[in-house]
Amino acid sequence: MNEKLIEHLSSNANFALPSTLDRCIRCNTCKYAKDEFFRSCPSGEKFLFESFWASGRIKIARGILNGDIPITNELYDAVFACPTCGACEVSCQAPHQDTIVNIIESLRELIVDSIGAPERPSKIFERVQTTHNPYNEPHFDMELIKRKYILPDKANIVYFIGCTSTYRQQTIRDATLSVLKKLGIDFTIVNEYCCGSPLIRTGQIKKISNLMQHNVDEIRRTGATMILTSCAGCYRTLFKDFPKYGFGFPPEIKILHTSEFLNEYFKEHPIPKKENNVHWITYHDPCHLGRHMGIYEAPRELIAKISNLDLIEMKRNREFAWCCGSGGGVKIGYPDWATEVAFERIEEARETGVTTIVSTCPFCKTNLEDANKLHKSNMQVLDLIEILDKCLL
Amino acid sequence: MEKKENMEIAWINNPEDILGIGIKNLLNYRYEEPKFHNAVEKFNQVVVFDFEDLYPISVHFQKPIIEILPFNGKSHNLKLKISLNTLISIMRGDYSIVGAFVRGKIKSRQWWKFLSIIQLLRILIPAMHRAKERAEEYGK
Amino acid sequence: MENKNSIKKKLIKIFGADSVSDKQHDLYLHSYDATENEAHLPDFICLVENSKQLVQVIKLANEQKIPLVPYITGNNIGGLTIPVKGGIILDFSKKMNKxxxxxxxxxxxxxxxxxxxxxxxxxxxxxxxxxxxxxxxxxxxxxxxxxxxxxxxxxxxxxxxxxxxxxxxxxxxxxxxxxxxxxxxxxxxxxxxxxxxxxxxxxxxxxxxxxxxxxxxxxxxxxxxxxxRKKIQTFIIAMTYGGDATAELIREFGRLELIDDLSAVSLEVAKMSLGFPTPKKFDFEPDYAILIPISAHSQKHFKIKMELLNEALKIINNRVKRKIILTDFNYLSAILGEGVRCFADLPNVVIPLVEYSGLTWIGSYAPINKLKPLMEEGEKIFKKYQVPAFIYMKSMKGSHYAIWRPIIRFKKHAEEKKVHEICKELLEMGLHYGIIPYKTPIWITEYLKEKIIDPNWVKFFTDVKKFMDPNNIFNPGRWGI
Incomplete structure (x- = not known):
């Protein structure tokens, strides 16, 4: 018995070992979108060996537990080449369905703890320790933004921008700030550190508490009762992982994704009609917003409220959406494969006949754009908040 | 045991016999409806459904709980003889509940309790409608 | 046999580097299946793409005397893809699936x-x-x-x-x-x-x-x-008390040629699908639920089929101790709960089959006139071992024969020994009533050869195998060869 794994898995709040590992019969249901037989697992579809599908990974955990599989770097690909998109959890119908991503993340933690992280993801750890962001950019001075947008020190709402919108997809940050200002929302921003998502997703949880503690302190200082985020990854982390690691916000502090917040807001305040030409778009569900947090309809309802937008669904949508391929450390660990996965999504968007794919996550946008550029696809990749900003006066 | 906050009926027990499981599921179609909880509160009786082709089962509509148990011969307020196919025929609309009584498909020796029967029907009929809608979806 | 590295190089030449693995965890995943059968590690896993590759790998296997074990999804419930003599797992499911x-x-x-x-x-x-x-x-x-x-x-x-x-x-x-x-x-x-x-x-x-x-x-x-695919495809369900009624319904309905299928499961199985993984069974409940898919070209056709089935039911009900209930499955499932639909809306995940990491059975063809003792004796064995009864039966091809499958769910890596005992007892009882196991694990084939099968058949079978596979490279170990 591998005591470490038991400890790792048992400490995962959502399931109790060993029953979870004893609930998979390897029936293969996790491999395909239920009922429709759509390909649903980017990892299995790419690498094809059983160990790259959810059921294989569960059995790897069992093998380690039994002492049949030694922990060596031979395991790296099978355990880390997975965007933890959760499609397997949707397809699986067995009692352990909600625990698969947890098992994979626990396996990663165990491997990192035993032999260290694979080379590329380990860079994230180093970068976050020194610059507080996974992109190795100098820590951004949020005071610049605060001054530009005249934001107070204290406010009802904190907009938690997230590293990708701060250091890469600034248009999402700027559009969000612009929208909130245009709507007259009482909000501010904080001197944020990485939320920890890329570290947690890659099993590098050693110093995660420092990041969480800093962010909690920063947010508390504002007196806010709501945290807004335009990043699906930050959203999942603030909502689910902060409490898991003992940094949960008190219940009076709500955590919302911008699409949820704005969808509610615009129920009472119609979005002005700016032009008559109808734009056909399709919507890509970010895994961390959709499958991980169950938010599928808020972005769609928001799109429906924008009078000149018409949504055409891709064949794999909502809980069956094909992952963009960037999550779970795949973007840094397997960059070529990440864009390959994203390109499949771009192609699926193209099948609908639209020329614009819209998402609600800066990380998805980055990867979709990368695939778009690489393949010269001429698909416009936008975040919903960017469209919304243009609609508001 | 399912807890439901701010509802009159705090829970329905978890019967483990097949008819009990079915009756619970049937009642659960209305579990979110305040009207259902009001109707149960008003009713407040123990009914025995004597499924001739299966076995008798008692439903204790006694707030704040509904308890569904295989009938053990203990006291009850109302006893109805019925069959599984009669229940399904009523759901399907082959005949109404009144029609079922007239045809002798449902029998009761306690006719003087017709008010109780009407109260019971107020609980059951909407649930059966919901189940019918579900069955029709399955049939598509 | 050459060393593993040299064979690996040759396999890579045939299948490509991305399609060959000898990593410990890949081998481990193919060393066992859901059943209680003993685990054995293969030496290599290869992802097969075409027949040409197979021609080459067969040549290599003959030269090196390496076993070849075909694998699709491994759901055979017979340990049939466990490489009992090691060798190469040929995985057909990933690239040869058109x-x-x-x-x-x-x-x-x-x-x-x-x-x-x-x-x-x-x-x-x-x-x-x-x-x-x-x-x-x-x-x-x-x-x-x-x-x-x-x-x-x-x-x-x-x-x-x-x-x-x-x-x-x-x-x-x-x-x-x-x-x-x-x-x-x-x-x-x-x-x-x-x-x-x-x-x-x-x-x-x-x-x-x-x-x-x-x-x-x-x-x-x-x-x-x-x-x-007929215009009307629907389901009726029967609920039966006792072996007499159950066996009679399976046999008589099956031979009428009016229904597509007839699957009888212990009532416990229906409850498993409704959220009771280890259900109780009360004496007053029916013993079996029998799902009957029916298809018809038109409503008129369906009506006639139902009339004939109801007439047949009347006759059966006059003979049996306790009347059989026959009803509309769509309505009954709306009453009982969504879970039972898993038996009908196929292909679907049959919930009771995926609740444990272990699954095994005595899958068998059975004489249709022996279903009654098979189910009654089978239930006793389940009861003896305090395992919820999970008996699955079918009428086959107009009731010329039947299927009798007692199924056992269990925890892998923990309960194999106990499960093997149950299976052995079920097997011995079943053989007494003339069943023939199918998708047979090795221990059953050995048992059959020793106790049941005519030695002339065994010799003929062995000779054919030798003719077809002189170097014994194809899934060796099966049937004790």
């Missing part, structure tokens, strides 16, 4: 080995909506060809029998690397998909591969018969 051709007029599909039931169903619904194949009582992503060549049963079995009966043609790679087509496709023409319409009338060489568990060659194509 629906090659569907012939609408002649109603058959030519499939590569990796095609699954879910995949075929989706394909037919999209491209040939007037045709259907069938589904077994198994996860939706079980392999079609594996099930067909192991004579699996399905949801059309009451009328059409086993999937093994529906094979029109096979393409097989033999031990000498030759590729042979069997059935009406046996002509010199290559890729003439029009010719796979019949198994007969030439000598039936199909028997050299059907039910042989991959011991005689590697099947690379299989033509399976398809059936009309």
């Amino acid at each position: 629906v090659i051709h569907v012939d609408e007029d002649q109603m058959y599909a030519i499939l590569e080995p990796g095609v699954t039931f879910g995949q075929l169903d989706a394909y037919l619904k999209k491209h040939h909506p007037n045709l259907r194949y069938c589904y077994p009582f198994a996860p939706p992503y079980s392999g079609v060809v594996g099930n067909a060549i192991l004579s699996g049963m399905n949801n059309l079995s009451a009328t059409h029998g086993s999937m093994g009966d529906w094979i029109n043609g096979l393409e097989v790679v033999l031990h000498d690397g030759s590729i042979v087509k069997i059935g009406s496709c046996f002509t010199k023409e290559e890729e003439n998909w029009d010719k796979w319409y019949s198994r007969y009338p030439m000598p039936d060489l199909m028997g050299l591969f059907v039910n042989w568990q991959g011991m005689t060659g590697l099947v690379t194509k299989c033509a399976v018969q398809l059936w009309l």
